[in-house]
Structures are given as C-alpha cells and as structure tokens.
Amino acid sequence: MGKEMKTRDQIDSKYKWKIEEMYADEEQWKVDYKAVEDKAKDYVAYSGRLGESPQLLLEALQKKDNIWLILEKIYVYSRMKKDEDNRINKYQAMSDKSGSLIAKTSSYLSFFTPELLEIPEEKLKGFIEAEPGLKLYEHVINELLREKAHVLSKDEENLMAQMSEIAGATNDIFGMLNNADIKFGTIMDEDGDEVEVTHGRYIGFMESHSRRVRKDAYEHMYQAYDNLKNTLATTYNYNTKTDVITARIRKYDSAREAALSGDNIPASVYDNLIDTVNSRLDLLHRYVEVRRKMLGVDQVHMYDMYVPLVEMPKAEVSYEKALEMMTAGLAPLGEGYLKKMNDGIAAGWVDVYENEGKTSGAYSFGSYDSMPYILMNYNGRLKDVFTLVHEMGHSMHSYYTRQNQPFVYGGHSIFTAEVASTVNESLLMHHLLDNCKDTEERKYLLNLHIEEFRTTLFRQTMFAEFEKLTHEAVEKGEVLTAEWLSKEYDKLNKKYFGDNVSYDPYIAMEWARIPHFYRAFYVYKYATGYSAASAISGKILKEGAPARDAYIEFLKTGESNYPIELLKIAGVDMSSPAPIEQAMDAFEKLIVEIEKLV
The missing domain is CATH 1.10.1370.20 (Oligoendopeptidase f, C-terminal domain)
Incomplete structure (x- = not known):
C-alpha cells in the first residue's frame, strides 16, 4: 500500500465493498426516506385498535416490520457511505437525516408495546391460535409478556421517556471529561522525542519495549485521573444511582x-x-x-x-495471503461455510484498505436485505488477519441468519x-x-x-x-x-x-x-x-x-x-x-x- 495515504478513488475497486448494490440510484434512497416518513405517520391509525381482531394485530405487526426494514436500509447505507470518507458533506447530512428519521419513527410507533400489553394475556394467546400468521410472532409476543410486570402505564412510560435524556447525563459528563477535558501531559518516547500522552497512544506506550516509556506513560495517565478523582467518583456514583433507581421504578x-x-x-x-x-x-x-x-x-x-x-x-502479510490464511484456518467449518465466505468476498463484502477520511477500526454491518459488509483498515500485520477473521465471523453469522430467519x-x-x-x-x-x-x-x-x-x-x-x-x-x-x-x-x-x-x-x-x-x-x-x-x-x-x-x-x-x-x-x-x-x-x-x- 505504500506509506502515503491514498484517496478513495486511488484504491482499486476490487478492494472496495460493493455498497452500490444497496442503492444503484440514490434517488431511490430519497423515495424510501419519504415512504418511511409517510408509513410511520399513517401507522398511528392502529393506535387503540390492536385488540380488535387477530387479523388486525397481524397486519400491524407486519407493517411495523416493513417500516423498520426500509428504515434500517436507509440508515445503514448512509452511515456506511459516510464511513467511506467522513469529510463528504452529502453523506454527513444523509447520515444525520437517517438518525432523525429513526427518532421520529420511534415516537410514532411508541404506542405499540404498552397497548399490546393492555390486551389480556388469554385474549392474546387466543389470537395466536386463531390466526396462523401470528405463530411467527409468538416469541416476540411472549417476550413482551415476560417483561409486562416491568412496563409502566402509558403516562409513566411517557415520563420515563422524557427523563431518559437526563438519565444519560452522567455518561455524557464522563465522556466530555474523558475525551475532551482531561490532559495527560507529555513524555519522552523511545527516540527521545517529546510526545503527548493520549488515549490513542497509550496502548502503544504500554506495548513499548522501553520500560521507562511504559512507566512514564502509565504514571502520567493515572496522575491525571487522580487529579479529578472526586469529580469522577461523583459522576460514577450518580450513574450507578440512576441504574438502581430506574430498576426500582420498573419493579x-x-x-x-x-x-x-x-x-x-x-x-x-x-x-x-x-x-x-x-x-x-x-x-x-x-x-x-x-x-x-x-x-x-x-x-x-x-x-x-x-x-x-x-x-x-x-514480515508483512498481503491481503491476498490473509485470505488464504483465513480459508485454511476456517477449514474445520466445512466446504459449505468456506464457499459462502469466499463467494461473498468475491461479490464485494469487504472494504479493505485505509483511505483519507475513512472511519478507523473495523466492523461488520449491513441491513437485513443487503450483503453483510465488512469495513477494514488493513495494514499487513498479523493482527489485521485476526481482525479480518473476527469480522468475517460476524458477517457469516448475519449471512446464515438472514437466509434462514424473517426480519423480526x-x-x-x-x-x-x-x-x-x-x-x-x-x-x-x-x-x-x-x-x-x-x-x-x-x-x-x-x-x-x-x-x-x-x-x-x-x-x-x-x-x-x-x-x-x-x-x-x-x-x-x-x-x-x-x-x-x-x-x-x-x-x-x-x-x-x-x-x-x-x-x-x-x-x-x-x-x-x-x-x-x-x-x-x-x-x-x-x-x-x-x-x-x-x-x-x-x-x-x-x-x-x-x-x-x-x-x-x-x-x-x-x-x-x-x-x-x-x-x-x-x-x-x-x-x-x-x-x-x-x-x-x-x-x-x-x-x-x-x-x-x-
């Protein structure tokens, strides 16, 4: 790959995921977006009616699935396009819009669970017996019934929803302290250069073969936390209290x-x-x-x-060599697994190399009806081979599940x-x-x-x-x-x-x-x-x-x-x-x- 960071268009297409399979024409993304908006608004018509008949309940469940199926695709596509190069405003905006649509849709559909649980259990079970289509949803319904004792009234649930932003405050406060405000100072690295200690560099310092570097980084890191110990303890104390009080409220x-x-x-x-x-x-x-x-x-x-x-x-491990190592290592999973995996790689599951603006790290992602995509920042280390194999495990899990299970x-x-x-x-x-x-x-x-x-x-x-x-x-x-x-x-x-x-x-x-x-x-x-x-x-x-x-x-x-x-x-x-x-x-x-x- 060379030392200089490439732009995305400089990377060979065979090393990029085929995300266009999700939306060959991005106009369709806008069509889907509008469709979800309309369907979510219309869905409110089911409010107060879920217990009318087994057929109506089945229809409501199916339509809810359909809304989330399309919404998931909208979100996943925009998020993954943004991850290709975070500097592109168009995909920043699409990703933000997707997040807003999820929040809006959730609010339109929020009546569903409390209302379903207002239907007497015996009546619900009778619905499942009477309508064969509801058999598919039996586990979902049983799961909601299992938690029924911990679901509050509609008004109380509404209060809890409104309080949820405040309940998450301690996490946000810790995040700001930990990621924005705290400073760990500088140390001399192995080459005698003065380098700032950061979260990102800390593990590298801890893996240094210079004991002096390890000790200096360690002491700088913990001294900074020690300087803030009372604020951090108060934050964690109230975070724990939130967990405890929320659990009590929910019985x-x-x-x-x-x-x-x-x-x-x-x-x-x-x-x-x-x-x-x-x-x-x-x-x-x-x-x-x-x-x-x-x-x-x-x-x-x-x-x-x-x-x-x-x-x-x-020794650097080429990506092609990594694929060979993965195929050999996963051989005990059988020919069927290996064929599906290698066909998937050839079809464009994996986005291999780092490029300017690309999201760091690695993940497996995708929507129910897309490929189980993998984002990598492959750098030729043995560690990268293990990362690839790890993410492939997630993607193959998604592949097998989506081939064999309904969306729900x-x-x-x-x-x-x-x-x-x-x-x-x-x-x-x-x-x-x-x-x-x-x-x-x-x-x-x-x-x-x-x-x-x-x-x-x-x-x-x-x-x-x-x-x-x-x-x-x-x-x-x-x-x-x-x-x-x-x-x-x-x-x-x-x-x-x-x-x-x-x-x-x-x-x-x-x-x-x-x-x-x-x-x-x-x-x-x-x-x-x-x-x-x-x-x-x-x-x-x-x-x-x-x-x-x-x-x-x-x-x-x-x-x-x-x-x-x-x-x-x-x-x-x-x-x-x-x-x-x-x-x-x-x-x-x-x-x-x-x-x-x-």
Whole structure:
C-alpha cells in the first residue's frame, strides 16, 4: 500500500465493498426516506385498535416490520457511505437525516408495546391460535409478556421517556471529561522525542519495549485521573444511582436483574462466571511469573502487563495471503461455510484498505436485505488477519441468519454475536499454532493467545465483579466516594493478579477511566462469549462434522429464541459453569506450554 495515504478513488475497486448494490440510484434512497416518513405517520391509525381482531394485530405487526426494514436500509447505507470518507458533506447530512428519521419513527410507533400489553394475556394467546400468521410472532409476543410486570402505564412510560435524556447525563459528563477535558501531559518516547500522552497512544506506550516509556506513560495517565478523582467518583456514583433507581421504578429486585432481563439471562450465569474465574486465579498468577521471567525483571509492575513478550513478526502479510490464511484456518467449518465466505468476498463484502477520511477500526454491518459488509483498515500485520477473521465471523453469522430467519428475528444479541467472531479467531489461532515451526514465532502466538484470555476472560470478569460490588453498595444506601472506589478496585486487582506483582497506588484509579462502567452489566458478555466460543471451537476441532453442523445450525437462529437456549444448539450450556471451566482448562494448557519454552 505504500506509506502515503491514498484517496478513495486511488484504491482499486476490487478492494472496495460493493455498497452500490444497496442503492444503484440514490434517488431511490430519497423515495424510501419519504415512504418511511409517510408509513410511520399513517401507522398511528392502529393506535387503540390492536385488540380488535387477530387479523388486525397481524397486519400491524407486519407493517411495523416493513417500516423498520426500509428504515434500517436507509440508515445503514448512509452511515456506511459516510464511513467511506467522513469529510463528504452529502453523506454527513444523509447520515444525520437517517438518525432523525429513526427518532421520529420511534415516537410514532411508541404506542405499540404498552397497548399490546393492555390486551389480556388469554385474549392474546387466543389470537395466536386463531390466526396462523401470528405463530411467527409468538416469541416476540411472549417476550413482551415476560417483561409486562416491568412496563409502566402509558403516562409513566411517557415520563420515563422524557427523563431518559437526563438519565444519560452522567455518561455524557464522563465522556466530555474523558475525551475532551482531561490532559495527560507529555513524555519522552523511545527516540527521545517529546510526545503527548493520549488515549490513542497509550496502548502503544504500554506495548513499548522501553520500560521507562511504559512507566512514564502509565504514571502520567493515572496522575491525571487522580487529579479529578472526586469529580469522577461523583459522576460514577450518580450513574450507578440512576441504574438502581430506574430498576426500582420498573419493579426489578436489583439493577443487575434489570440489566440481565433483556436477554432473559439468570443471575446465576453472572455468578457462575465470577465464581469459576475466581477459583482458577492461580493460573493468572502463574502467567505473571512467566512475564517476569521473560521480561527479565525482578518484579512485574502493572505497566509491564501489556508489552509483548516476544517481538512481533516483521514480515508483512498481503491481503491476498490473509485470505488464504483465513480459508485454511476456517477449514474445520466445512466446504459449505468456506464457499459462502469466499463467494461473498468475491461479490464485494469487504472494504479493505485505509483511505483519507475513512472511519478507523473495523466492523461488520449491513441491513437485513443487503450483503453483510465488512469495513477494514488493513495494514499487513498479523493482527489485521485476526481482525479480518473476527469480522468475517460476524458477517457469516448475519449471512446464515438472514437466509434462514424473517426480519423480526434477523438480528443478534451481543451475548451470541461475540461467539461467532471469537470462534473464527480461535480456529485461526489453532491452525497457526499447529503449523508453526519457528520457536520464537510459536512463543509470540502463544503469548497473543494467552493475552486474549487475560484481557477478555479475566479482565472483563474483574470488571463485572466490580460492577456487582458498586451497585450492591448503592442498593444498601452507601455512597461511592473516590476513597471507597479506589480501595475496592485495588483489592480486586490484587486478588486477580496475585503476589507476583509489585503494586503502586496508581492502579487503584483504573476504575476512573473505564467507559464500559457507564453502561453497567454489559462487559460480562465478552467473558461469557469468549468462554462459549472457546468451548465450541474445541468441540469442532475434536468432534468434527457433528459439532460443526450443530454450530452452523446455531448461526441460522438469529434472535428466534433466548441466547442461552440458542447456544445449547451449538452444544454449549451457559447456564452451567462447564464452558467457563473448559476455557480455563484451555488457558492452563497454554500456560504449561509457554512455561516450558521460557
């Protein structure tokens, strides 16, 4: 690709997604936009009539789906066109207009759920029996009925909707402090140049092979948070209070129950995760000792936890080579999966290279009736190959679901979505380790794999445990002061990392810089998803076709049932600790192997 950033028109079309398949003529986008506006306004005519007859209810459900189907396409297209080059005003405006249309449409359709729930349950069930077309919507209706006890009256729901902007204030305040106001100062980098410490550069400093650089960046980062600790503690305290009070208003027993309720996840799943990880923390402590030996230091500090133990392979991996590696790594998923994947790549699913103005990072996106597109900023590193494989997992999940489910079940919960992407990463890693001949490269891959376990399974579980502690404290009437938060976080960190780490006061402030804490009881899904994916990929590699076929069936299910039930199709029961125990066993094998290579 060369060093100079290219403009979008300088990139070969074979490396760009075929987004024009969504709207060959953008005039049609405007037609669709107007159609959604009109249909949403007209939809209000169903208000007060949902309980009239089974046929009318079916018609209302189908029309609602049709509105969202077109609206999703409008939004996805404009958002992805903007992501191609954020500097183009036309697509900025289209994307903004799409966002406004979503808000407007939501308000027109907002009567639907409260009104549906006013229909007596027996009458609704009678409707489903009387009208075969309603069978399709049975899970949706049952899902609404399950949450009925927590839906308020129309007036109360209206009040809650109006208060929602204020309820999100603490998140916005933290975002402004964290992204706009806070400054971390400057340090000298490896070359002796003075460089500002920023969020974007911080992880690069933490991966530096210069310990002085790591220490300086770490101390500058945490000192800045420490200077604002009382403001940040007050912000987080009121964010947690908002969760607790909202849960009480909606008649949940706790904020955690309210957060887990959407996916119908029992609290035992959350507790199993924390308890199982806690029972195997000795493995993380052993890894810290491996780090100490490989880094050649007397004691490991928290700023030593991210530096790669082995230098990264320097060889550039071409995109074509990455596709070959992906095909070889995902071979255990079978010919059918590989053919659909490679046909999709040839058809224009992937936008490969960075260009001026392009959105950074990577994602899988698309509407129900479009390709499952992938945005990449491919840069020729092994890390980019894993990113491609990860996003392809999401896109193949979307592909299988959309081919097999109606629009109403065409999405995925986060609980299941991360499984598909991580299974792919796990299979690629196994493939690379199985075919690795060079000891240093093997060490590098093992370290990479271990770090995935550490940062996803252990770290996110630690975060989940912290959220449980903070919310329980507020529910008991305690106040989350800076002192309380730092003390509890420090205790947790010491428990997880063990006695082999030399602690300093700074890590106790880590709670202050985690944006996820402002969307509580969410991070545990990364850890459960990782555990489920580890168990599924292990089954596929060990059992072959039966496990593979069961997994493909799971990919077809979308949101047609609750996440726990859907994962059982793939042979994983997340209501038991078994998948987390299996993930821990896999982690232990990696620790044993790397210990032998030190």
